[in-house]
Amino acid sequence: MAHEKNISKAVIKRLPRYYRFLGELLNQGVTRISSRLLSEKMGITASQIRQDLNCFGGFGQQGYGYNVNVLYEEIASILGLDRQVDAILIGAGNLGRAVANHMEFEQRGFRLIGIFDENPALIGQTIKGVLVRSTDKIEPFCRVYHPTAAILCIPKTVTKEISDRLIDAGVKGFWNFSHYDLALNQKERGIVVENVHMSDSLMTLSYELKTLLSEEN
Amino acid sequence: MAHEKNISKAVIKRLPRYYRFLGELLNQGVTRISSRLLSEKMGITASQIRQDLNCFGGFGQQGYGYNVNVLYEEIASILGLDRQVDAILIGAGNLGRAVANHMEFEQRGFRLIGIFDENPALIGQTIKGVLVRSTDKIEPFCRVYHPTAAILCIPKTVTKEISDRLIDAGVKGFWNFSHYDLALNQKERGIVVENVHMSDSLMTLSYELKTLLSEEN
Known part of the structure; x- marks a missing residue:
């Protein structure tokens, strides 16, 4: 090209x-x-x-x-969809499970190789054939499998701590669903981030509906 | 203003x-x-x-x-967040549940007043205090409660049919998570749509990672 x-x-x-x-x-x-x-x-x-x-x-x-x-x-x-980058998912609640189950990772350039959660009730389960491990196991897992990307479906209170740990463990790309904005200092830290702010899109719909309804009246 | x-x-x-x-x-x-x-x-x-x-x-x-x-x-x-528009959720699978549980609708201009699914195992459950009803009940519900917005967390195979029914029932705004693009003919039909294409953002991350990794080499 x-x-x-x-x-x-x-x-x-x-x-x-x-x-x-x-x-x-x-x-x-x-x-x-x-x-x-x-x-x-x-x-x-x-x-x-x-x-x-x-x-x-x-x-x-x-x-x-x-x-x-x-x-x-x-x-x-x-877009790089013709190769697959190893990715891990942090957070196996409803959102994490929805992402794991509905996303066609293999057709989007990624392969899901690990899932982590801190909830003991979820650890040991499998989602789409991938074992859910304790978040304590992130570092040893990364030392062996070297995932390049991480998907964050975790509360914003822990996003900074978890993402810092992942960067130290060699993760380069983040698909971030938490409400914590990872956008800053990406370049300095040698990482890339896609923040998914679902509520931004909901607020845009609110504006568009308000405009539509006021035009109708 | x-x-x-x-x-x-x-x-x-x-x-x-x-x-x-x-x-x-x-x-x-x-x-x-x-x-x-x-x-x-x-x-x-x-x-x-x-x-x-x-x-x-x-x-x-x-x-x-x-x-x-x-x-x-x-x-x-x-943005219209200081008033609340009644919304219903179609699809109470993992994604629908994640959206219902995690989104602060009341702070984003919406109030969730109904949830619909076709899975008998889910009908009758409550999510965040809202009863899950059969999708058969969409029309009678809309005749009574007149929801203005609908959140679609359904497979793309049924999106056109369901959204047509909702438009006929008076729904004006769609927050669409299905992989079916509702974008066209919005104006003619008097509706507004926010399509949430999560996989678009995943593909953008793929591109950014590819670029980052090739710069490092």
């Missing part, structure tokens, strides 16, 4: 969405698509789509459109 | 984050803050903060900074 280095952050942010739509097209047996049709399906302008996809080589052909499978595989490769 | 109509979508998207940070400051007993300090805490430039907050009246005073409580309440009001 000669052009990969130059892809802007804004384009990267849109790639997962392209990837999802292209995956659905493949499921429906669609093998090629025009930027116009893709545009209608995704609610993005056709020129934006052409501009985005031209960033990484331009697979569209005049009068033919995009080869759905080639584009799908290319985006997978750019 | 004379200026409210003119707030851009980009600023609105940042408001939940300001709200979170200001809430934490209040918890710590901080009553005023300079844009410089807020900037350091949030990792946003001070000029961006001044520009954002000036959009809705400019609460900063030269040499004093922002009154944290006034700003917090003002953002709550803009």
Whole structure:
């Protein structure tokens, strides 16, 4: 991928969405698509789509459109979904279990190799075939298995302590569902973080509903 | 709020984050803050903060900074968090339960008044004091209680059918966790949707990790 280095952050942010739509097209047996049709399906302008996809080589052909499978595989490769990084989950409550059960890690670039919780009632259970271990065992586990990523489904009161321990143990990437913002000093610490603030999205819905209802009145 | 109509979508998207940070400051007993300090805490430039907050009246005073409580309440009001909209949850599996248990709906502009699932083992249970009813009962429930919002924690195969039924029953806002994209034709149908695509964020982490690890090598 000669052009990969130059892809802007804004384009990267849109790639997962392209990837999802292209995956659905493949499921429906669609093998090629025009930027116009893709545009209608995704609610993005056709020129934006052409501009985005031209960033990484331009697979569209005049009068033919995009080869759905080639584009799908290319985006997978750019996102790193074609290799698997070992990940551990901290927190096996409702949210942790939902994440473990519903996420298709293997199709998203990750492999779930360990789960940790401090609740004795959960330790020893298995979730999706993965044993739940005590959080005391995080360090010895990391020394043996070297997970690269950690998924945090833990209360915000313990997020700083747990994430510091994980960074010391060699974890480089965090998918953080706790309400504690891990965003700062990422670069200095040599880590990357995706914070999932579900309540931010709920507040955005609140605003949109308020606006919608006031327009109706 | 004379200026409210003119707030851009980009600023609105940042408001939940300001709200979170200001809430934490209040918890710590901080009553005023300079844009410089807020900037350091949030990792946003001070000029961006001044520009954002000036959009809705400019609460900063030269040499004093922002009154944290006034700003917090003002953002709550803009987001509509100072009133509560009735919401129902469809899907009481792990994810639905996690959402019901962990989300502070009352502080985010919503009140959870009903939960629905098609699994007979779950019907009749209560989650956070709310009875789980059969999905057959959605329409009669809506005729009596008129919920304005619905939270969808259901498989994508049933999302279209369920959301069509909810729209017919008068639901105006959707917080959608299913993998089915409800984004299109919102305006025509008089609804608003916040799609929560958790796997998009996981794919973004995959990309960021790939980039980080390739820089290290």
